[in-house]
Amino acid sequence: MAAEPLVRVDNLSVTLAGRGGQGGTRPVLSDISFDVAPRSVLGIIGESGSGKTVLSNALVNWVQAPLNIASGHIFYGGRDLLALPETEMAKLRGREIAYIGANPTVALDPTVPVGRQIVEKLMEVEPGIARAAARRRVIETLDAVRIPSAGRRFDEYPFQFSGGMMQRAMIVDALVSNPKLLVADNITQPLDVTVAAQIIRLLRDLQNDFETAVVFISSALGVVSDIADDVLVINAGRIVERQPAGALTRAPEHAYTRALIEKVPRLWTGAQTPAASHAADVVLEVRDVERTYVVPDRTTLFGENRVRAVRGVSFDVRRGESFGLIGESGCGKSTLSRLLSSIEPPDKGAIRVGGQDIAGLRGKPLLEMRRRFQLLLQDPYNAIAAHASIGRTIEEPLRIHGLASGAALKARVRDVMAEVGLPADLYDSLPVGLSAGQRQRVNIARALALEPSLMILDETLSALDQVEQARLLALFETLQQKHGITYLYISHDLAMVRRVCARIGVMYLGRIVELADNAAIFENPRHPYTRALLSSVLTVEPKPFLPETYLLEGEPPDPIHIPQGCSFRSRCPFAFDRCAREDPALVFDGAGAAAACHLADGQLPQAAPLIAAGGHPIPPAN
Amino acid sequence: MAFAIEFFLRRLSQGLLIVLLVAFVIFTLLRVAPGDPIRIILGPMATATAMEETAQKLGLRDPIPVQFGRFVLDVAQGDFGRSFIRGKQGGASGGSQDGAMDMADRAPVMGLIATALPYTLLLAGLGLVFSFLIAVPIGLAAGLNAGRWQQKLGLYVSSLFVSLPNIWVGVVLIYLLSAKSGLLPAIGYRNFAYAIIPAIVVAVEMSPVLIRAIAVSIASNVQEAYFDIGQVRGIGRNRMIYRHVLRNAAVPLLNVFGAQMIGMLLGGLFVVEYIFSFPGIGLLTINAVFQRDFPIIQAVAILASAVLVLINILVDFASTTIDRRLKF
Numbered sequence: 049m050a051a052e053p054l055v056r057v058d059n060l061s062v063t064l065a066g067r068g069g070q071g072g073t074r075p076v077l078s079d080i081s082f083d084v085a086p087r088s089v090l091g092i093i094g095e096s097g098s099g100k101t102v103l104s105n106a107l108v109n110w111v112q113a114p115l116n117i118a119s120g121h122i123f124y125g126g127r128d129l130l131a132l133p134e135t136e137m138a139k140l141r142g143r144e145i146a147y148i149g150a151n152p153t154v155a156l157d158p159t160v161p162v163g164r165q166i167v168e169k170l171m172e173v174e175p176g177i178a179r180a181a182a183r184r185r186v187i188e189t190l191d192a193v194r195i196p197s198a199g200r201r202f203d204e205y206p207f208q209f210s211g212g213m214m215q216r217a218m219i220v221d222a223l224v225s226n227p228k229l230l231v232a233d234n235i236t237q238p239l240d241v242t243v244a245a246q247i248i249r250l251l252r253d254l255q256n257d258f259e260t261a262v263v264f265i266s267s268a269l270g271v272v273s274d275i276a277d278d279v280l281v282i283n284a285g286r287i288v289e290r291q292p293a294g295a296l297t298r299a300p301e302h303a304y305t306r307a308l309i310e311k312v313p314r315l316w317t318g319a320q321t322p323a324a325s326h327a328a329d330v331v332l333e334v335r336d337v338e339r340t341y342v343v344p345d346r347t348t349l350f351g352e353n354r355v356r357a358v359r360g361v362s363f364d365v366r367r368g369e370s371f372g373l374i375g376e377s378g379c380g381k382s383t384l385s386r387l388l389s390s391i392e393p394p395d396k397g398a399i400r401v402g403g404q405d406i407a408g409l410r411g412k413p414l415l416e417m418r419r420r421f422q423l424l425l426q427d428p429y430n431a432i433a434a435h436a437s438i439g440r441t442i443e444e445p446l447r448i449h450g451l452a453s454g455a456a457l458k459a460r461v462r463d464v465m466a467e468v469g470l471p472a473d474l475y476d477s478l479p480v481g482l483s484a485g486q487r488q489r490v491n492i493a494r495a496l497a498l499e500p501s502l503m504i505l506d507e508t509l510s511a512l513d514q515v516e517q518a519r520l521l522a523l524f525e526t527l528q529q530k531h532g533i534t535y536l537y538i539s540h541d542l543a544m545v546r547r548v549c550a551r552i553g554v555m556y557l558g559r560i561v562e563l564a565d566n567a568a569i570f571e572n573p574r575h576p577y578t579r580a581l582l583s584s585v586l587t588v589e590p591k592p593f594l595p596e597t598y599l600l601e602g603e604p605p606d607p608i609h610i611p612q613g614c615s616f617r618s619r620c621p622f623a624f625d626r627c628a629r630e631d632p633a634l635v636f637d638g639a640g641a642a643a644a645c646h647l648a649d650g651q652l653p654q655a656a657p658l659i660a661a662g663g664h665p666i667p668p669a670n
Numbered sequence: 671m672a673f674a675i676e677f678f679l680r681r682l683s684q685g686l687l688i689v690l691l692v693a694f695v696i697f698t699l700l701r702v703a704p705g706d707p708i709r710i711i712l713g714p715m716a717t718a719t720a721m722e723e724t725a726q727k728l729g730l731r732d733p734i735p736v737q738f739g740r741f742v743l744d745v746a747q748g749d750f751g752r753s754f755i756r757g758k759q760g761g762a763s764g765g766s767q768d769g770a771m772d773m774a775d776r777a778p779v780m781g782l783i784a785t786a787l788p789y790t791l792l793l794a795g796l797g798l799v800f801s802f803l804i805a806v807p808i809g810l811a812a813g814l815n816a817g818r819w820q821q822k823l824g825l826y827v828s829s830l831f832v833s834l835p836n837i838w839v840g841v842v843l844i845y846l847l848s849a850k851s852g853l854l855p856a857i858g859y860r861n862f863a864y865a866i867i868p869a870i871v872v873a874v875e876m877s878p879v880l881i882r883a884i885a886v887s888i889a890s891n892v893q894e895a896y897f898d899i900g901q902v903r904g905i906g907r908n909r910m911i912y913r914h915v916l917r918n919a920a921v922p923l924l925n926v927f928g929a930q931m932i933g934m935l936l937g938g939l940f941v942v943e944y945i946f947s948f949p950g951i952g953l954l955t956i957n958a959v960f961q962r963d964f965p966i967i968q969a970v971a972i973l974a975s976a977v978l979v980l981i982n983i984l985v986d987f988a989s990t991t992i993d994r995r996l997k998f
């Protein structure tokens with residue numbers, strides 16, 4: 049690395065001012081120093097709260113109160129960015145130094161077509177360019193990130209883009225002005241694994257073509273080690289280690305890095321998996337459930353589109369079992385969870401709990417059914433009223449169902465609070481200041497107070513960091529053993545599903561395409577889509593299914609225009625002529641596993657021998 | 671394009687239904703309210719037989735739905751009936767004759783409204799212009815500078831204006847600008863200058879709502895992620911404000927305008943026109959109420975509801991055009 053660095057960060061420290069300007073300051077970043085070589089990719093990895101997002105903001109000199117740059121310099125092209133007057137800095141932003149954030153869906157004005165906003169930016173940072181030329185260049189770049197029919201997409205609005213498409217558009221927005229440095233802050237976090245894998249590959253290719261240096265910040269070690277040349281590990285505001293990506297996972301030097309690598313969940317090597325339970329009776333029986341939404345179509349007079357969100361789903365969940373439903377966003381998981389928790393009825397089919405169809409229930413039996421059937425959602429913030437004390441919040445369902453009152457009520461609430469690990473002195477406090485994990489515990493306590501027999505966990509743990517997630521999973525396990533609760537996990541987090549679910553259904557476009565036990569799904573999946581999902585997981589361990597063989601292009605077709613024949617046909621690497629004619633049925637084999645694919649068992653490629661990501665064999669974990 | 675056609679077809683037909691319903695309610699209320707309209711038409715001296723004869727002739731003894739049907743057919747041809755009181759030449763003529771009266775010499779309601787309407791439109795337009803002149807700078811400054819003195823200024827100005835009754839504002843302005851200094855004329859209408867003081871009164875009443883709506887919608891958009899990210903992307907702060915924040919803030923503003931301000935404006939105009947003897951629809955209506963001139967009251971009420979419905983349709987259309995996520 050003889051070349052002059054593009055960016056040199058020198059002893060950067062950032063502090064957070066206490067409330068109201070008093071109460072002292074707290075360091076967020078301390079003595080950060082590093083170089084970024086031109087045309088290189090520097091990965092920065094840290095857990096949430098490590099200060100990595102503040103660092104990414106500092107790199108574009110966008111640190112705002114109550115954060116404050118206490119000391120240090122960021123040299124770029126011989127000048128200290130932090131000392132530049134705002135007008136000079138504004139000239140660099142977007143032109144030479146570009147930034148992409150974690151949440152692409154809120155990055156643009158929601159009321160203006162995406163393409164036009166990128167043109168606006170381009171014309172702002174390159175004042176000489178003619179509008180037509182700018183438009184041409186934006187469409188070309190949209191093409192380059194493989195946004196299908198870029199010309200038409202140019203005029204669509206942000207809300208018409210999926211998260212992955214939007215993140216591609218933001219990459220276009222960043223690269224269209226040929227910046228020298230791109231700061232990418234956690235850009236794959238909100239995306240499905242398949243899409244995240246595509247975005248990483250794309251960024252790597254583009255980085256070569258555009259000769260841009262990238263600072264890639266993420267909390268997922270698998271992602272960073274996949275894309276970066278060098279990786280910098282940051283903990284509690286300090287750099288603890290810097291190494292080339294391969295060396296870091298192979299031979300971490302710092303104890304913190306080792307702990308970090310240790311914590312990355314494994315899907316194959318030494319994975320913990322639950323045992324399947326075939327003995328117990330069936331609690332939940334889902335039969336041929338369908339749900340279609342009718343939405344108005346803006347382009348034709350009185351036109352309507354039929355969105356087929358769930359198209360004939362059947363499965364059984366046994367008592368005391370954990371059942372998992374996985375799939376990309378838009379596959380119908382969320383609709384199915386609404387149907388199961390009887391927020392809305394299915395158009396067709398039956399959902400039976402303990403043999404009784406819940407569709408026909410009214411009044412008291414419905415209330416009783418709802419009691420036994422609790423839904424926990426992803427967002428722990430909106431579900432809790434801000435003005436009621438925590439105790440009251442947990443009491444509420446008990447009151448509604450008239451299950452307890454007076455002292456018994458209080459005692460019951462204290463019991464469940466203790467059970468989920470909420471300190472008793474929180475009983476009278478308001479939920480302000482609770483962490484996301486604690487809020488989720490309040491929700492769990494609320495559900496648990498009713499002694500449910502089945503809990504639906506719809507992305508319940510996705511918003512939490514890995515440590516808190518692990519704690520809650522352990523809590524769910526204890527509750528399961530103690531009360532015999534059945535769980536239905538709905539999630540896109542494959543590592544979590546691998547760890548807790550005994551039986552797993554894989555959904556694609558409103559259908560279950562594969563249904564089998566944990567081991568069969570992860571070790572010998574029979575549907576190409578399941579394999580594609582597994583191949584796109586970014587981990588630090590060797591994978592049996594390699595992206596070269598299975599990685600998907602693009603995104604699922606929208607559920608309005610579902611392909612004829614096999615609905616996975618448009619993305620399946622193994623599609624053959626029969627797939628276009630015939631829709632494969634979900635056929636069970638003798639062992640209770642099923643896949644909806646015309647290919648017979650032996651016709652898919654062999655699972656790869658386990659070789660570490662990046663081609664280095666990894667030492668056995670010890 | 672298809673969307674626009676479908677939108678207007680659907681909304682106009684719904685709107686028509688609403689207006690018809692409102693019309694029916696008003697029509698019925700006025701007919702079941704105490705006070706025989708024939709007595710009002712013919713005056714206190716008319717004989718019972720003359721009254722019965724007139725009532726038969728005017729169809730007032732038919733069932734209300736039949737009368738309403740006839741009324742709607744007339745309205746469809748632009749005929750809102752004739753005033754009970756006002757003569758063709760202007761001035762009240764009710765009760766001057768005895769014996770069966772001749773409705774033909776009473777003024778058509780449509781004509782009365784057509785004469786008064788331009789004055790009201792002038793006053794309303796000028797009032798809106800004034801309130802925007804007051805509210806836009808104050809509201810914008812307050813919205814863009816949350817937590818600073820501009821925000822307090824906005825709060826103080828709007829609280830002050832809210833607490834002033836418009837009658838009082840009217841009287842004070844007449845005293846200061848007209849009686850004391852002779853700068854502007856105040857009572858009645860002879861030329862444009864007569865509209866200025868009443869328009870200020872209207873503006874004082876309307877601007878607090880507007881100031882708050884502008885301040886709140888601007889402030890919430892400035893907090894949106896796209897505003898900061900836009901600047902990091904390389905677009906200047908001012909351009910972000912003029913091209914994006916204002917555009918997004920327009921949607922809630924339009925809604926406040928359609929849902930709240932137009933209603934306030936209509937109400938405010940009645941009072942203000944009455945205070946200033948301003949010869950618009952408001953004065954016409956208030957006089958009609960005092961004289962129990964039912965045809966005028968019902969025509970104004972129905973037209974007002976139609977205007978409200980129409981403006982809300984336009985507001986919704988503008989909103990969906992600006993923000994394509996909205997559905998109606």
Ligand code: SF4
Nearest residue numbers: 614617620627645646
């Ligand atoms: S049926 Fe054909 S298209 Fe569908 S998954 Fe199997 S091979 Fe692929």
